[in-house]
Amino acid sequence: MADVKLTKVVKRYGDVETIHGIDLDIKDGEFVVFVGPSGCGKSTLLRMVAGLEEITEGELHIDNECVTSVAASRRGVAMVFQSYALYPHMTVRENMGFGLKMAKTDKDEIKRRVDESAKILQLEPLLDRKPKALSGGQRQRVAIGRTIVRNPKVFLFDEPLSNLDAELRVKMRVEIAKLHSQLKNTMIYVTHDQVEAMTMADKIVVLRGGNIEQVGSPIELYLNPVNEFVAGFIGSPRMNFFECDVISQTSSSLRLRLPCSTEVELDADVSASPGMSKVKLGIRPEHLQEDHQGKVKIGVDVDVVEHLGGATYIYARYAGDNELIVQAGGLSPVRRGHHCDISFDLDQCHLFDCNGLSLRAAQPIPLQTEVSVQELVLG
Amino acid sequence: MKHLRKLGAYLFLLLIGYVFLFPLLFMIMSSFKPEQVIFADLYSIRAILPVGDLTLDNYRQVFEKSDVLLYFRNSILITSATVILGLFVNSLLAFTLSRMRWSGRKYILAAVVALMIIPIEAIVVPLLLLVSKLPTIGWEQGGFVLMGSWLNSLEVQILPFVANSFFIFLFYQFFRDIPKDFDEAAELDGATPFQIYRHIIVPMSGPVFATVAILHFLLMWNQYIWPIMAVQGEDARPVMPGIQIFFGRQTSWGEIMAYASFVTLPVLAVFLAFQKKFVSSLAGAGIKG
Incomplete structure (x- = not known):
């Protein structure tokens, strides 16, 4: 569990600046949703926190430690991708244990932690299946399970429900909310769907054109938007x-x-x-x-x-x-x-x-x- | 009318099939026939049928008159070493070109594409000069020493052909279409670039590895000009130039056909064994490209 603090974070691709000096404090255990229209920089910002995009200027602190230049795998974050990114040639068990295998964790320990995570997400009957034999919702749960196994300080979600049908999306929304209340980790969630943002977040960050328009609780944003865009x-x-x-x-x-x-x-x-x-x-x-x-x-x-x-x-x-x-x-x-x-x-x-x-x-x-x-x- | 058109189509396909299969069938059938039978059957359908006085004499003569087993062993060594090293080297370069960001990447890719249009015949002479000056590394009296030149060796037939721009490009095309999310997920899982290559990309790229392996195998097994230029003695000679040596000796057509059948056998075996994968992977590579 950890605080996340972004200080004057800027992202440039050559001469083009896409994130314009963002300051943001995320408290330990908060469920924060980045929301905004396409191209507003919400995914870029998340990827900068993950370490998949370099931070051009500014600083990122996770758990009071400056991780601006630290490799993605050492930041203590885990991410659920929009496409799930499950390795198709590995079973669910291998997918979930891959990170621990890379960290040269003991085989028995890998098995214990995979089993533990599988239990939380009710994935036990699926552990020996390959991703292609899973439904969309099951794949999503495996993708989440893969992050839980690593026991990260911060969970990152990049539009994880956008590939699911409407019914499953609602179900998974509730499951993720339950998971948050169970694990109590800091979670950062990116979506363009304001219903997802409203229903899941402790705190919503509304972005437009690489700037934060407003930060607040869902009800605060609903009742008291600072501008016409929000x-x-x-x-x-x-x-x-x-x-x-x-x-x-x-x-x-x-x-x-x-x-x-x-x-x-x-x-x-x-x-x-x-x-x-x-x-x-x-x-x-x-x-x-x-x-x-x-x-x-x-x-x-x-x-x-x-x-x-x-x-x-x-x-x-x-x-x-x-x-x-x-x-x-x-x-x-x-x-x-x-x-x-x-x-x-x-x-x-x-x-x-x-x-x-x-x-x-x-x-x-x-x-x-x-x-x-x-x-x-x-x- | 519909049936007639269908019949016509089948007849046409049979004719085309015959044209393509005739040389192969003629070669194999003639290898089992004495000289006079081959000529007697030449202008009839019997030329491609296993009929008449069949014998294994031609094969016996091939093994007696030539070092075909030595050539065969050399070809196996050269081909398998080149293919295995080639799969690793070419796919690794394609991986760095398609999935990693580094300065100069675009120039290297352009050079790889440009190199595809240069045929081996255009560079054999400078290549020959180069390898004739290169010493081999040997082990003598407890230490490494530089010895002789590369000519007349197996490595001179392997190392210049390991990297191949066409195969690099095939790998590049395939890798480029694999979603980057896999690399990023593995990166977050703590995998190094080589571990991403080894654990994620390679297992997901079976079709392109099969395609390149088969194409590279064919390319190397059928090498002719380069071994003739770079290899003079018997020790390192592969099968294809061996046929020329064999032809120069007192041989009959039946024996030549037996030699040719014997050296074609591995190619056919490899193709038939991987036929399904080869065809599907070529189709897949086409779609990907």
Whole structure:
């Protein structure tokens, strides 16, 4: 178990800089998820921690020891690859014991540790099979088992569930969460799937273009995104944004005109941004209501309706070409082509200035919401 | 109509098969026939059938009149040593070219590709000059000493042919397509580059190793020009130049056919034994490339 600390970490390929001086503290035993769109540098950052990519500038500390120039195998990390990278010519037992064999560990000790790990992951009946005789989920478990055998300080996961089907992905997500609560090791997990990030992480690191946009607990990021990018990225379906004219402003409030010409007043700390003419209002699909219980009402034209059983996604246009998504109840009567009224409460709205920076949180974060997914899943 | 077309296709294939098989069948059948029978059967289908007065006399004569067993032993030694060393050397270079990052890698790869277009005939004379000046290392009176030149030895027929740019390129093509995740997983497992080669890449590359082994075997077994130039005496002579020596002696066509059949035997045996793997690996190599 170990802390991981990145200090001004930079990655350059020739003249191209892909990671721009990242500072990050990961505490012992934390489950941290790097999330972001393709090309944001999350896998590169993970590979730099693993030692598979050289750190051009900056320092990496694992367990208070500087490992910036230390070989991958001596950093005390183990990694689960997206492709699993199980050696196809070796049995599950040989795959799991390969690292120990390279370290010239005693054969009996290898057997003991492989058996121990196999027991944790229920791999015992599969130990003599080759990877090609395993299903996707079993291969994934072997890949995880291979890392457990080495008893690393830090586990690294590089999009490990992206090759699995939706059902298995959910199952493995829970298994990894259980494993974390059982082993209590530091784990760093890379994904582009924000649902995975939200459900598994103690702490999410949102990356964009080689920079950290925000670090925080899933609930913190959901309720209080620091900018428009994080607000749009966290949450599914993504947040709706509308450009609004600023009619007047004080240091603590704004009066806005919505695209449908309705005027609203919101509390916001705008003392640092005087004289704004336009702002963006953000509201999550789940905070838009089909009924008329919200304080603000807007009329929308429905384009597409997706019935998922438990919920209904309504894709609509509002005040011209402003697209918006509404998450309604599972038995919503709304149909394509309907015109209907949608309402929302201003408490649930986010505001962003012209640079995309947040001007207000949706609502204060109650302390009891800061629970990890492990606690939620496992009680 | 459909059946007629099918029949026509089969007849055409039979004809093509006959054209390709005729020399081989004629050689083998003639090796069991006396001289007058060979000529009597020459213009009939009997030339490729095991009919008439069959005998092993031609083979007996081959063993009596030539050192074919010595040549055979030399060829086995030369071929197996070259193939084994070649598999190691060529695959190791291909491994470093395809899976490791080092400065100058691209230039070496370009040189390997460029070397593929130079035929052995173009370099035999300078090569001969080179090996004639190279001394061999011997053991005398408890120490190493430099002795004589490489000419007329087995090593002169082995070492210049161990590295082969075409085989390096075949390995390179195959290795390049193996996902890098395997190397990285092994690297995290604490494996050195050589251990990655030995424990991960080699066991995963059976098809390309089979292809190169067979192609290299054929290349070496059929060596002709180089042994004629580099080997004068009997001691280190392989089978192919041996046929020329044998032909120069008082021999009959039946005996020549017996010699040729005898030296073709290992090639056929190797091919038939590995036929399935060879064909599939060639196909695999094609897809990979």
